[in-house]
Each structure stands twice: as C-alpha cells, then as structure tokens.
Amino acid sequence: MATMTMAKALNAALADALLEDDRVLVFGEDVGQLGGVFRITDGLQARFGDKRCFDTPLAEAGIVGFAVGLAMSGLRPVVEMQFDAFAYPAFEQIASHVAKLRNRTRGKLSVPMVIRVPYAGGIGGVEHHCDSSEAYYAHTPGLKVVTPATVSDAYSLLREAIDDPDPVVFLEPKKLYFASGEAQLPARTEPFGRAVVRRAGTDATLVAYGPAVPVALEAAEAAREEGWDLEVVDVRTLVPFDDGTIADSVRRTGRCVVISEAQGFAGVGAEIAARVQERCFHALHAPVLRVSGLDIPYPAPMLEHTHLPSVDRILDTVARLQWDDQPDPRWLTQGSAA
C-alpha cells in the first residue's frame, strides 16, 4: 500500500492502459504537453509519444465525434472534457451517437470509449467549472456512468471503463483529485456495477456517490454524537445501478437518505429515492429523504458552501427520519394546494 492522490491513480490507470493496449488513444484539450489542466495526463505524451496522447482543436463535439470515428476504426479512445459544463457542446454527439450506435446497428458497430469529465464543485471554481452533470448522462440509455470516490476505485474503475465494450462517461470528482488515500496499484476493487458499503451501521443508510461520499462518511462520524449509527453506501456506478446492495442495506436499517451534490430536481438522487421506496417500502420507517445541491445554477465560489450538501444539512435530514415514530410535521402541513 502507498499513499497517493486520486489524480495520480487516474494517471497511472491511463498509463497502464496505454501500455497494455495498443488501441488506446488519449486525447482532448491540453492533455498533451501540458498534461491536462488537472495534470491527469501528465507525462503520458512524453512516455507514449504524441500519436498516443495528443491535443486536438478546441471543439468538444469534434473531440467526441472524432472518438466515434476512431472507435469505428477499431481504436479505443479515452477523451478528456476539460470541465463538466464544457462537455455540453458534445451533448448531441454523446446522446445521439455514442449512446446509440450499438443499438442502431444491432450490435454490428460498437463505439467503446471513455469520456472523462472532471465534475462537481467544492474547489472554489468560477461559473461553468463546477456543474454536476451526471443526470444528463445517466438518463441517456446506452451510456454507462461511473464516478469513483476513492483512490483505489479511481484506478480500478477507470481501467474497467477503458476495457468495457460500451461507452462510459467517467465522472471524476474534482475536489477529490488531490485528496490522498491508500492504494496498491494496479488496484482491482469491486467489479463494475457494484455498490459498496463504505461504513456499516444499523440505524439508517446514507446513499451517496462521487464527491458526496466523503461528506456522507463525515456526517456518519458526526452522527455518532447524536446517537445514530449510520451506514454509508457508495454507489460507484450510476449505470448500471446496484439495486441489491442498496436495498439490502435499507431493509436492514429501515431508513434512508440519498445524498448527491447536483441540483436535486430530476437528478440521480431522485432516481435512487424512487427505487429505494419501490423496493423497500415495507421496511421503511420514514420516507426516503434527499440531500442535494439547491435547485439553482452553481453559485459563485463565495457561496458554494451554502449550495453543497453539508454535514449539518445531512444531520438535519437524518433528524427528520421520524426516530420517535411520529410523522414529520413538515410533510403534513406543507404541500397542500395553495
């Protein structure tokens, strides 16, 4: 085991993939000599040459569409979108081609590729640099959507994503890039498609993914003081989704809070809440509650802490899980027709 950052683990995953599979090409904006604005591709061009790791013209639809063509020719593109909101120009290419080409051609043509997207906030970034864009992809059939929360997972999931026969949108929580963790490379963690219980507990389940996982774990620690023993599940792959691990946990604890950094409305957190109550209705002592970003455009750096799910907001929500078996008065009084 060694201590390293998630950035380093991702870099190692790319390097190992380039080494082991000739078909892998890494490209995007500034990923060559600069090594990417987050240095995730640092040193790759020097080591593997500028045919394996290269800069493209500044055009995201172009980058993704070019990857489609390369994949058609048998190569394995791994592209970087520089920031979350800067992947939006590629939305048509992603939604109408990347996601659908296998289906369109009854599997005769497939376009395995990885679209790496540094996403979410918590780094004091200015507008357009902090969007949580996972729902746009998770709602699009044909894409797999992955987001690691630990250093080992970053390596392992990225290697699996590159090997996957399907296109994967690989969402990297920016704020975790330079957080360190223990990892032994080449790490291989739980297989793609599996959620993981990051902390066992008995009283309620916190379901989180990506940047929300460390916050959930922190909240679970803090909850001990309040006398709650909380379980934390890390979803890891949003698509495919691991109903089993999550439903098992909630059936044991009887309570559930879903935590995601994105604005809540019609986000992945809504999906998780809907699924959990469908599957665990009779085990639930309280409704499945959600903690998410506010339903506002991502705010300026000085206000992002108000926007983001915080330990306090999570604990406030856990407190509303009807521990005294009384309905939450909030839902009894609110929501009547105005």
Add this chain to the structure above:
Amino acid sequence: MATMTMAKALNAALADALLEDDRVLVFGEDVGQLGGVFRITDGLQARFGDKRCFDTPLAEAGIVGFAVGLAMSGLRPVVEMQFDAFAYPAFEQIASHVAKLRNRTRGKLSVPMVIRVPYAGGIGGVEHHCDSSEAYYAHTPGLKVVTPATVSDAYSLLREAIDDPDPVVFLEPKKLYFASGEAQLPARTEPFGRAVVRRAGTDATLVAYGPAVPVALEAAEAAREEGWDLEVVDVRTLVPFDDGTIADSVRRTGRCVVISEAQGFAGVGAEIAARVQERCFHALHAPVLRVSGLDIPYPAPMLEHTHLPSVDRILDTVARLQWDDQPDPRWLTQGSAA
C-alpha cells in the same frame, strides 16, 4: 366552444401573441413559408411578414444563441426546434446561457424566450424524431418546463409562456398535435404552475404529463372494469412543480402511479415519485410505482408500442398497489445483492 386540433390552438396562440406584442418574433427551421414541418406556424409569415416569422440557417445552437441576443435587445423570441433530438446541438446554449443569464447578472439581464420542442413518440417516427427530452431541461435550474395535454392548455400555456419573464422550454407532444378537443379561444386555463385533476377518483392517483395524460385517462376508464376508481392528475408544468395538487390527491387516494413516456431512469417520473413518497409517506398503502418508457434508445416505429406506457402496463402496475394489503412479493424477493 369549437372543436379544433392542438396544432391549430398552438398556431392561434402564436398568431395572437404576434398580434398583441410587437416584440414577439417567431423563427427556426422551415417555420416561414412552409409553416413548419408540423404546420404549427402555418400562415404566420404571410400574415405578419418575414421579419416577424422567418427561417434561419440550419443550426440549432445558432437559433437559440441568436434568440439570446435578440432577447438581450428587448425582443421576445419564440423559436422552434424541429424535433426533440435536434435540440441537442443547442444544449450548451440552453444550459449555460438561456438558463443562467438572469442568475449570472443578478437579474440585470434576462432572456425571456420560448423554445418550442415537438417531443415524444407515438407517431411512428424514425430515430431521433421521438425522444422524450424533458428531463434534460427540468433538471436545469433557470428553465421553466411546460407540456400541455389538452387543446385549451396548448393555447393558454403557450400564451403564458410567451408572456413569462423567464425562459420556457415548451414541449409539445407530437402525437397530440392532430388530436381534436373542445376549446374556446382565447382560452385561459389554470395558471402556469398548477397541476390539474383531469379525472376524479378515490382508489389511486395516476400522475401524468404531456403525451401520457390521454393514456392515463384511458387506463382510468379501463380500470373501472377491474373495480378501481382512479384519479388522474395532469402535471402541466414540470417546472415550477405543483406539489400541492398532487400531494392532496395522493393523500386522499393513498396510492400513486407516475406515468411518463420517457425512459425512466433519472427522469421526471423519478422526481415525482420521490416527492410524493416524501410528502405522503404516511398516507401511502403501497410504494409509489412508475410506468415509463423502457431504459432503451427510442425504438424503431414497429416496436414503439412495446416501449411506450400502455393501458395494459398501467393496469398491471395499478394491480401491484397492494390492494389486499400484502406487500408486493416482487420487491421482497428481488433486488437482493447478487
């Protein structure tokens, strides 16, 4: 009262808006002389001239971005995206500008506009012509998202959308364009932001919107044979969302099925299910269930009936609402960790 199609009502709404408000401009692809591929703008150019209703170059980001500039100059653009999937090229303009300019400028600049999108399926359309794209917009703070299900609402909501100080994504269910209904123009129905009970019932609430509303009504009729008296709520505006009307209904009926045509995962249906169980937990006799499109790319015409929520699928789902107060065995056996 007169009988007319939704297409005609939309056309009348545009004409009346052009007449009453000089600032209104209608533009897009083929909306001029042709009157739009669905003829929603039929006759407008002849009547109001080619400065008020005109064709643009074929570029959707261009159309929406052009509308942003026009709105900045004080005009009121109403643009047509020719089909759902053909709005994707405009996604960056919509998500990063249309939705955010008011917020970005603390309200100093606003870009009221209507982006009309013929959406959803059921018309035997080939690929890219049938996407249900509402979740992409509803998940984006700063946009209002509307979808009419009746002829009168089509007129009324479109007029309100054009008058609204905020940008509105106006989703027109294609398959209802040429369905007729009674309407008295200029119709003014319930105000923007309100859901409506389309059919009163006591046993369970079907929540639906846009193209799913007629299917829900049909299912409710059919359910009478099974002995169920179902209430049907039409959401009308997805953003803002009317929690009150829907929660009131579910608290009365104690059961809820959410119906939407889009693929289900992380869709608006998930949001509705999550909200309803949050707010009505203690009134619910069964989990909130969902009927949606399958989590697949929109299929070819010959298979769309398998994809779309059908009366049968809705009735099957209603049947799973634990009428005998036994938990649904499905959720007790399924979803355990594999």
Add this chain to the structure above:
Amino acid sequence: MTTTPQAVRRASPRTRRPATPAATDPAAGLLPQTEPVRLLDPDGTPLPARDDYPEPPIEALREMYRRMVVGRRFDTQATALTKQGRLAVYPSSRGQEACQVGAVLALRDDDWVFPTYRESMALVSRGIDPVEVLTLLRGDWHCGYDPAARRTAPQCTPLATQCVHAAGLAYGESYQGRDTVALAFIGDGATSEGDFHEGVNFAAVFKAPVVYFVQNNKYAISVPLSRQTAAPSLAYKGVGYGVPSEQVDGNDPVAVLAVLTRAVAHARAGHGPYLVEAHTYRMEPHTNADDATRYRDADEVEAWRDRDPVARLETYLRARGALDDAAVAEIAGQAEAYAADLRERMNAQPTVDPMSLFDHVYAEPTPQLVEQREQVRAELAAAAEGDA
C-alpha cells in the same frame, strides 16, 4: 472615457484587396474555381478537354450510367412503396443521380462512406441490399445493413454529425497503416451546423483522408440556399480550414466523377481532406411527407428537368458509341428486375422480435434492463394467452 475617434468611416472595403493576388497567395491553391467544373453541356455535348480534369475512362462512365439508371428506378420504387404504406417515409434523391453514383464510383470498396438519410441510392449503388437499406425507413430497425462489413456508416440523421465521424475514422485508418479514404456526404443546409465546421477542421488538422462532398441541392427542406449562407458558394468554406476545394456541376456525371476521383486521389495520397460542392437539384419534395409546392415554383423544377443527369450521360455515351438502343434496353431491364425484386421482398411483412429491444443497448443488458425484459416477456405472454 467617452471619446471615440471620428476617423475613417467609409463604405465597404470590398475593393481594397488587389483582385489579382500574387501567385504566392496562400488562398490560391485552396479556393475553388470561380465556375463549377463542367465537362458536358447540359444537352450532353462534350466541352473542350481540360488538363486539370481529364475525362474518366469510358468503361467507368458506362458503369456509371448503368448504376444511375438502376438507382433512379430504385428511387422511384421506394417512393411507390411509401405511397403504399410500406415505408414510413422516403427522402428521394431523384435528380442527384450523378452525385449519388459518382461518389460511390470514385471510391474503392474498402473505402468508407458516411451517408445521410438522402443517400439510399448511393448505398444500393454500392451494392448494399436495397431491403437492408430501406429497413430504417420501413421502421423495423434503425439500420438494416452491417456497417462494418459494408464500410458504410449508418445513414445519419442528426445533420452534419457524420462529418466528425468521418474525420475520426479516416484518421484511425491511416493511424493503423491503412490507405482507406472516407467520403462524407452532406447537404447544403447542414453546412450551417457547427459539426460541419468541427469535422472539416479536425480532418484538416489531422490530415485525415476525407472527401467532404456537399450536394448543394438548393434546399434544406423548404429553406433555400440564400437563407443558409451569404458565401459566393459553399466550396469557399474550404480555405478557412486550409482545405483545397472545388465546385462542380452536380448534374454533369462526367465532371462529378472526374472531380471526385481527383479529390479521392488527393486524400489517398496523404494530402489531407478535400471539399467538393456539387450544384444539383432535388427534383422531388424533401420527403414524401413534404409539400414542395408551398415553397417553390413548378417553373423552377421544370428548368432543372432540362439538366437531367441520366439523359445527359446517355446522350454523351451514345455519341461516343459506348451505348446503343440494345444496351439501353438491357440496362432498363436490369433496373426493372431490380425494382421487381425489391417490390416483392418489401411486400413480405417483416417480423421484429420485441425482446430484441433489450439486446443491443449494451453489450450485456444491465440488471435494470433484465428486469424490464422480464416484465415485457410477462406482458407478451399474458397478451398471447388473452389472444388464445
């Protein structure tokens, strides 16, 4: 800070560039000729031979004629099938036969084609089974042929998006040491889309062997070219990417084949992409669902009948002695047989298994799809029971 210099406010500076730039002008090798290349008069009379575009071999032109005749018959048949309700929709390319067939003939079989919805004729001309080509429009699946085996991408509907795919494919092929050329079809209207710009630019920067072939048929559904661009012609876009460009009379089969052959050779030789604009005309409405009388005059359409590419080539080949009544009849017979076979095979109602909906979303269905598949399976079983 409110002063503004009141300097030089003059009219359009159109005259300021010398009309005769030096031979070293970097644009000189990139701009198209000011008039579309033409080797036959509209009536089929050959124009004086020219050095830059030597005439293609006569056997090639004869084969071109054959495919154009068969292609046109296919097109008519597809329109008829639509009227009979056999196809959901059909976009005809009648009038564009020289382009549809010329593009295919300029390529090798192992070259890649990136067609749009309008290129059904090109695809059958490439030898793809017409039933497989029409699968999309019949509505049983989105693509009926095997794109990898046929080196032909699925017909692309999201406009201009294929321009980028072609760049990637072509670069990927040359990266892997193959000398494949990719030809991307695109319409006049679609050149307004951002993906056209990004595609041609990527191809240029990566020196990818792509021929971008714009069929300027004057309309994008109802929108005439004048609402699409203010450029002298679409071929003038190439210079902005450093891509050599040419414009050609798209109803002159000989010129189309000559120009595309050169463009393909340029790309194959490693010189990077090439842009060709063919001036042609869509004789039919946009699709059978369109009503072209709403936006264009019958006169305009009539005028283009005189430039019919099939008749033009026939006249020329007859004059060259490469075609006689017997040969014309034989080819017409081939076309009829082709159409008859198509008609017959399209009359068989296709069966599509609804369970296949779940097979090709991912390489393996996700647990969520497995669940939904079981639900549909149960529904279908129940329905079958109900029917029984």
Add this chain to the structure above:
Amino acid sequence: MTTTPQAVRRASPRTRRPATPAATDPAAGLLPQTEPVRLLDPDGTPLPARDDYPEPPIEALREMYRRMVVGRRFDTQATALTKQGRLAVYPSSRGQEACQVGAVLALRDDDWVFPTYRESMALVSRGIDPVEVLTLLRGDWHCGYDPAARRTAPQCTPLATQCVHAAGLAYGESYQGRDTVALAFIGDGATSEGDFHEGVNFAAVFKAPVVYFVQNNKYAISVPLSRQTAAPSLAYKGVGYGVPSEQVDGNDPVAVLAVLTRAVAHARAGHGPYLVEAHTYRMEPHTNADDATRYRDADEVEAWRDRDPVARLETYLRARGALDDAAVAEIAGQAEAYAADLRERMNAQPTVDPMSLFDHVYAEPTPQLVEQREQVRAELAAAAEGDA
C-alpha cells in the same frame, strides 16, 4: 458492383486554380490581405501611409496610449491581487493591450461588446468599474457590472458561444431601428468551436452589424495555433461566410485601431459583419494557475517583448510630438492612482448574502425554491445561534 475507375489519380491539385483570378472573382472582396496590415514598424517607426487604412487622428492615438498604460497597470494589479489570494483566478491580457483598447476605441459607447474572460482590460478601458469587472474572478458573483447599462455582455466563458449572441443582439438592434454595432471578442482556439461558425454565419445571413475580432495570441491554454487550424490564417475563414475579413498586426496599435474602425464603419453602414484577426501574443501564462514553461520556450516569449505595443505607440507618439516626458509621467501617475484605488477597494472583504442565491434563478422563486430558501434560512439561523 466492384469496379472502380482507375482514372486520374494524381497528386495534390494545388496548382489548378489560376494564381491570378479574374477581377470578378467573388472571393476577391472577401479575403484578407496576404500580410497582416501594419502601419508602424515594431520599433515604432511609421510605415508609408496607405489609402486603404488611413491613420487614425492623433488625439485618438494619444487616448489609446493612455488607456493602454492604465490597462496594463490594471492587469498587473489584478495579477498581484491573485497572488495575494484576493482573486480566485485571473487571465492576463498583457501584450494584447493594442487589441483590448483598440476594440473599445473603435466603438461608440452605445455599441455592444461581447467579451470573453480575457477581456478584463477592455472592460475597464470601456469605463466599467474595475471592482465590478473583477467580481467574477473574486468569486462573489458571476458578473459584477450591469450588462444592459454598460452595453457589455457578461464575460463569456463557454468558448465561442458569444459569437451567436452578438449576431442576435446586433440584428435585434437594427431590427428596432438602432444603428448599434456589436463587437465580439474571440480567441484563436475558440474559432474551432461550432458556435463560431454558427455565429458568423447567422450574422452574415441576417446582415447583422457585428465585428468578430479574433485575438490570435497563438495559444489556447497550451495548444499552439498549429494544432488548431491548417488555414493560411484565421482571417481566411470569412470568405466561407461571405464576410469580408482582414488580418492585422495586433501589436501595432495604430493598425489595430485603423482596421477596427473600418470594420465598425462597414458594419454600421449596413454591409453586415466583418472579421478581423489580430496577430498578437499572450505574454503571461493562460491564467495565474497555468504553468506556461511546460509548453513554450522563454526565447519565444522574449522575442515578443521586442514588439511590445505600449512601447511601440509611445515611441511613435513621441516622434510625432504628441507625447513628452511630462505627459508620460502624468499618465503613469493616473495608472498608479487607478491601481492604488483598485487595490484598496479589493482589500475590503465583500459580503454576499446567501439568501440572494434564491433571488435570481427566476423572476419569482418557484415554490420549490421558496421551500429550499426557508430551509437555508433555518440553517443559517441555527448556525448563528450556535456561534452565539
């Protein structure tokens, strides 16, 4: 269907277009001059006067100098504030002063500017309060000034998207009978984005009075121009839209002002958009967070120091007798005062009310936002109580 004509497979057809097109060549009025327009030598010596670009009035040039000096001082100050942690990030435009100020001086106050993140200097040069300009980068809100009042769009980060806004705004203004011109700034890298293409094309088709002003500073973050385009120069893109274009030495203040003045006059006169490419250089890293030594040589940067636009204009104005030591000192003093004021005001910690998060999402908060606002209000009250 496997035959392929073996015709004319020849090398690049670069020579096929006559190097001297006829005077009627439609490209002739649209292409840029083959060399960037230059009116001063790099050392400030005036070049021979020319008809097409008369020199701007001397008072305008003196004002230009003043704003460039103040602008540069502002820029240095902003970089310093970033080092002190007062700004989240700052993209310097040092070296691009002639472009930043020239664009502003070519416009009227009621014209609209569409800046990018790099245009802070242009905005202060337009008279916008520098604290308001830096609000975005300090991180208290996304835009600190009133765009409607200042006729200046928010600094645009999603690259090239502003090109389309400018077209819409300019068309909207002229539609309403106003003779406003819009100037859209854009970088070399961003010209690769589809929205550049769509924006310029919309402006051309609608004859919207827009000047597209490309500051080609040779890099898009780390990516050099050679990875961005294979075109002779970015100004060659105009002809593909039917838009007249020019290239200019972007470090020659006199030429920049002359060329932009003409471009603005062209647009204002109703001739439609105009494209100007200025060849300049980004002297600093992309932003303070960037490490430019990773991708470019110190030598390259040094070479550009010799073409410093401020020194160049100073030399020229002194030679013309329009500037002396006293004036230079006075302007330097103004710049220092400006910087000192900025420093002081930026040292005050701004307060931003978290409740304002809910105010500007919609004209009125939705019920969902009202609910979330109450939740945040309660949280803040609880926190305040906890603190007390």
